[in-house]
Amino acid sequence: MIQKLIQEIKKKNAPVVVGLDPQLGFLPGFLMQEGIREFGESLEAVAHAVLKFNQGLIDAVADLVPAVKPQIAMYEQFGLPGLEAFRKTVDYARARGLIVIGDVKRGDIGSTSGAYALGHIGKVKVGEKSFCPFDEDIVTVNPYLGSDGVKPFIDVCNENDRGIFVLVKTSNPSSGEFQDRLVDGRPLYELVGEKVAEWGESSMDGDYSNVGAVVGATYPEMGKILRRLMPKQYILVPGYGAQGGTAEDLKYFFNEDGLGAIVNSSRGIIAAYKNAAYEKFGEEGYAEAARQATEDMLKDIRDHI
Amino acid sequence: MIQKLIQEIKKKNAPVVVGLDPQLGFLPGFLMQEGIREFGESLEAVAHAVLKFNQGLIDAVADLVPAVKPQIAMYEQFGLPGLEAFRKTVDYARARGLIVIGDVKRGDIGSTSGAYALGHIGKVKVGEKSFCPFDEDIVTVNPYLGSDGVKPFIDVCNENDRGIFVLVKTSNPSSGEFQDRLVDGRPLYELVGEKVAEWGESSMDGDYSNVGAVVGATYPEMGKILRRLMPKQYILVPGYGAQGGTAEDLKYFFNEDGLGAIVNSSRGIIAAYKNAAYEKFGEEGYAEAARQATEDMLKDIRDHI
Numbered sequence: 001m002i003q004k005l006i007q008e009i010k011k012k013n014a015p016v017v018v019g020l021d022p023q024l025g026f027l028p029g030f031l032m033q034e035g036i037r038e039f040g041e042s043l044e045a046v047a048h049a050v051l052k053f054n055q056g057l058i059d060a061v062a063d064l065v066p067a068v069k070p071q072i073a074m075y076e077q078f079g080l081p082g083l084e085a086f087r088k089t090v091d092y093a094r095a096r097g098l099i100v101i102g103d104v105k106r107g108d109i110g111s112t113s114g115a116y117a118l119g120h121i122g123k124v125k126v127g128e129k130s131f132c133p134f135d136e137d138i139v140t141v142n143p144y145l146g147s148d149g150v151k152p153f154i155d156v157c158n159e160n161d162r163g164i165f166v167l168v169k170t171s172n173p174s175s176g177e178f179q180d181r182l183v184d185g186r187p188l189y190e191l192v193g194e195k196v197a198e199w200g201e202s203s204m205d206g207d208y209s210n211v212g213a214v215v216g217a218t219y220p221e222m223g224k225i226l227r228r229l230m231p232k233q234y235i236l237v238p239g240y241g242a243q244g245g246t247a248e249d250l251k252y253f254f255n256e257d258g259l260g261a262i263v264n265s266s267r268g269i270i271a272a273y274k275n276a277a278y279e280k281f282g283e284e285g286y287a288e289a290a291r292q293a294t295e296d297m298l299k300d301i302r303d304h305i
Numbered sequence: 306m307i308q309k310l311i312q313e314i315k316k317k318n319a320p321v322v323v324g325l326d327p328q329l330g331f332l333p334g335f336l337m338q339e340g341i342r343e344f345g346e347s348l349e350a351v352a353h354a355v356l357k358f359n360q361g362l363i364d365a366v367a368d369l370v371p372a373v374k375p376q377i378a379m380y381e382q383f384g385l386p387g388l389e390a391f392r393k394t395v396d397y398a399r400a401r402g403l404i405v406i407g408d409v410k411r412g413d414i415g416s417t418s419g420a421y422a423l424g425h426i427g428k429v430k431v432g433e434k435s436f437c438p439f440d441e442d443i444v445t446v447n448p449y450l451g452s453d454g455v456k457p458f459i460d461v462c463n464e465n466d467r468g469i470f471v472l473v474k475t476s477n478p479s480s481g482e483f484q485d486r487l488v489d490g491r492p493l494y495e496l497v498g499e500k501v502a503e504w505g506e507s508s509m510d511g512d513y514s515n516v517g518a519v520v521g522a523t524y525p526e527m528g529k530i531l532r533r534l535m536p537k538q539y540i541l542v543p544g545y546g547a548q549g550g551t552a553e554d555l556k557y558f559f560n561e562d563g564l565g566a567i568v569n570s571s572r573g574i575i576a577a578y579k580n581a582a583y584e585k586f587g588e589e590g591y592a593e594a595a596r597q598a599t600e601d602m603l604k605d606i607r608d609h610i
Contacts, residue, residue, distance in 0.1 A: 023416065024429075041432035073417045077424035079438030080389055087385060107447065108410055109477035111328065112378045119382035124329075127346035133384030142412065144449040144472060146479030170450050172414035177451030178497065183486040188493070192483065 001137060001163040002208045002234055005099055006259060008066030014298055015254075015305070017101060017236070018061050018290075019266025020070040020089060022050045026271040028283045047081035050074075053286070054089045057270055058096055060287035061294050067099040067137075069236075069264055090135055099137045101236070105167065107142030107149045114152035121153070121162035138163035140214055140236070143192050147199070154203050154211060163203075163210040163234075166196045168226060171216025171239030189222065193229045200233055208232055208260070215253065217245025217263065224252035227260070235261045241268030241297070247304040254305055263301060269293045306442060306468040307513045307539055310404055311564060313371030319603055320559075320610070322406060322541070323366050323595075324571025325375040325394060327355045331576040333588045352386035355379075358591070359394045362575055363401050365592035366599050372404040372442075374541075374569055395440055404442045406541070410472065412447030412454045419457035426458070426467035443468035445519055445541070448497050452504070459508050459516060468508075468515040468539075471501045473531060476521025476544030494527065498534045505537055513539055513564070520558065522550025522568065529557040532565070540566045546573030546602070552609040559610055568606060574598045 009015050027049045034052070035045035058068060070093075075086035090100050106116040120139045123130040141153050141164045153164050169179055169189040179189045193213060200209030212234035215223050227235070235253050239245040240263050253261035272278040272293035273286040281289035314320050332354045339357070340350035363373065375398075380391035395405050411421040425444045428435040446458050446469045458469045474484055474494040484494045498518060505514030514537045520528050522544035532540070540558050544550040545568050558566035577583040577598035578591040586594035 021417075023420070036432060041434040043429070043431065043436050043438065046429075046431055071413075071417055073411070073413055073420040073424070077420040077429055077438065079424065079429075079436065080385060080392060082424075082438070083388060084385055105411075105413055105447075106378070108376075108378055109475060112326075112376055115328070115378040115382040119378070119384065119387075124348070124351075124382055124384075126348065126351055127341060129346040131348050131384065133348065133382065133387070142410075142447050142449055144447055144483060145475050145477055146482030146484070148477050148479040167449060170414060172450055172453050174451030174453040177500065178449060178493065179451070181488040181493065181496065183488060183493075188483065188486065188488075191486065195482065 001157070001161050002205045002210050002212070005066060005163070005234070005262070006208065008099060009259070009262065012064060012066055013302065014065050015262050016065050016294070016298060016301065017067040017069045017262050017264045018057065018065055018269050018294060019103070019264050020054050020057065020068050020270065021074045021266040022053055022270070023074055026267065026274070027053055028273070028286050030283060043078045043081040046078050047085040050078070050082065051085040051088050055092055056287035057290050058093050058098065060291040061269070062096040062098055064291070064294050064298065065098070067101055067262065068093045069101040069103050071103040071266070087134060101165070102134065102136030102139040104139045105142050106139065107145055109145060110148045110152060113149045114156070117153040117156035122156040122160055138165065140165045140167065142167050143195070150199055154199060157203050157210045163212065165212040165214050165234070165236040166199070168193045168196060168213040169215045169219055169222050171218045171243055171245070175216065190225065190229060193226045196233060197230045204232070208234055212236060214238065217249050217253070218243055220249035220252050227252055227255065231255065236264060237261055238264045241265045247300045250301060251305055258305065265297055269297065306462070306466050307510045307515050307517070310371060310468070310539070310567070311513065313404060314564070314567065317369060317371055318607065319370050320567050321370050321599070321603060321606065322372040322374045322567050322569045323362065323370055323574050323599060324408070324569050325359050325362065325373050325575065326379045326571040327358055327575070328379055331572065331579070332358055333578070333591050335588060348383045348386040351383050352390040355383070355387065356390040356393050360397055361592035362595050363398050363403065365596040366574070367401040367403055369596070369599050369603065370403070372406055372567065373398045374406040374408050376408040376571070392439060406470070407439065407441030407444040409444050410447050411444065412450055414450060415453045415457055418454045419461070422458040422461035427461040427465055443470065445470045445472065447472050448500070452500070455504055459504060462508050462515045468517065470517040470519045470539070470541040471504070473498045473501060473518040474520045474524055474527050476523045476548055476550070480521065495530065495534060498531045501538060502535045509537070513537055517541060519543065522554050523548055525554035525557050532558055532560065536560065541569060542566050543569045546570045552605040555606060556610055563610065570602055574602065
């Protein structure tokens with residue numbers, strides 16, 4: 001899977017993923033109105049708006065970037081209709097040639113992690129038939145439960161040519177509370193990073209592993225160290241833009257081959273139409289605003305790496 | 306919420322929760338056949354069997370225990386039909402007077418954790434209407450992202466009188482890989498436990514907090530220390546039975562008031578009919594087997610605490 005991602009990154013010259021995090025406040029009013037006209041004030045109305053919103057965004061950026069990253073919490077909050085919109089978003093993005101990174105941050109004890117893995121990146125057998133319930137290409141995984149919470153995902157990656165990104169150092173302000181605590185003089189995130197590198201050996205795909213890592217753009221100095229500790233890991237880098245990470249900060253996350261990292265931006269792109277810099281597009285032009293914001297982000301990143 | 310749980314535990318003299326983890330292998334063949342007759346070989350067929358299985362289990366144990374704990378991974382693996390069965394299981398259990406602990410182990414950065422919290426234990430507003438998308442009473446939360454991944458859940462607990470159990474020391478064999486690492490000479494799980502106690506202060510409900518902790522029965526010595534570090538926390542204790550925890554191990558998890566812990570058993574109860582000790586019930590008698598296994602577990606625990 002990671003070679004497929006690399007190929008698409010090279011083809012589009014874009015180590016960038018667009019985060020599809022449709023918070024209620026990001027949904028254009030005209031799409032919400034359309035949903036409410038059709039379904040009344042209901043979760044189905046929101047789900048309708050979410051899917052329409054995403055389809056517009058996907059159409060606008062599909063030729064610019066290799067991947068999209070729907071954050072499942074933003075769909076799960078709208079219950080079953082929301083998760084149906086998630087599933088349809090995955091299908092729509094895949095049909096437009098995009099790789100889909102499900103930002104699900106799942107992780108549990110062995111057999112339970114195995115169930116999540118099957119549901120998101122694997123296949124479930126019922127009698128003679130097989131089903132791919134959510135069918136993402138790659139998912140994010142939480143490492144707090146250790147190897148037996150992560151390995152079932154790797155097994156499923158190997159069976160189905162899929163990938164995972166394991167949380168190592170997250171982009172949020174309080175990520176240091178536990179992740180930065182010193183163990184034998186070294187922060188916990190370094191130990192997690194080393195473990196990710198070790199896990200990754202069992203799922204190599206060319207020079208890189210299908211087991212990658214998540215490291216926030218908001219912590220560039222830590223990114224520099226983690227880059228060295230995990231030379232074969234692709235790093236998914238959230239936190240660029242709205243959360244404060246700059247293109248200058250990103251250079252530490254890449255390897256000398258110019259590969260090894262993919263940078264996420266969510267609200268900076270999907271809610272660009274609400275930003276003063278893109279307000280000329282208006283609400284109806286949210287997708288064109290997102291396209292322009294993506295092009296601006298790509299230029300910013302290409303100028304710095 | 307925690308007072309409601311305590312009241313039910315006292316009323317039934319049962320500090321026990323039945324884990325509803327319907328793995329494919331646990332589903333009685335006659336229910337799968339029923340599903341397949343109605344829906345063909347499909348995820349809907351499995352979801353049908355899962356819901357029927359759970360309804361039978363809930364009917365069999367509702368007067369014996371205060372709560373059930375559906376593990377969402379076991380539903381999510383069957384996609385949207387599986388999650389619909391989860392939702393209906395929550396409703397069915399609630400209608401039978403049970404408290405529902407959603408074992409979801411969610412956790413993310415601030416606004417994203419907030420979305421999970423609204424979806425699972427809160428309300429989502431659409432126009433003038435409000436919806437409770439999954440509507441559990443309590444959910445489990447992963448602490449790896451620190452305070453700003455947990456506090457949004459606590460805010461939602463306070464708005465809706467709900468609860469959370471934060472993972473502190475999990476029951477699985479590899480939980481020590483990160484959780485046991487020494488920080489200033491003390492294992493990480495102790496620091497997480499202290500943080501849970503601190504978070505819990507903002508959601509007190511009588512003598513206990515709505516913010517509880519998860520500590521595995523498989524680590525009784527650690528349970529003893531964590532009990533002391535978190536005097537106001539209810540501890541959800543997985544790992545009894547099939548994972549190796551014994552009733553003797555459980556005494557350390559309770560406070561001197563006889564309260565403070567609730568012990569989970571999943572496969573030991575719901576798949577009892579597959580166990581030699583209960584095979585006389587047969588597959589069709591899976592619910593009676595579960596009831597007998599619950600009574601046996603209650604006796605075992607009452608004898609030791």
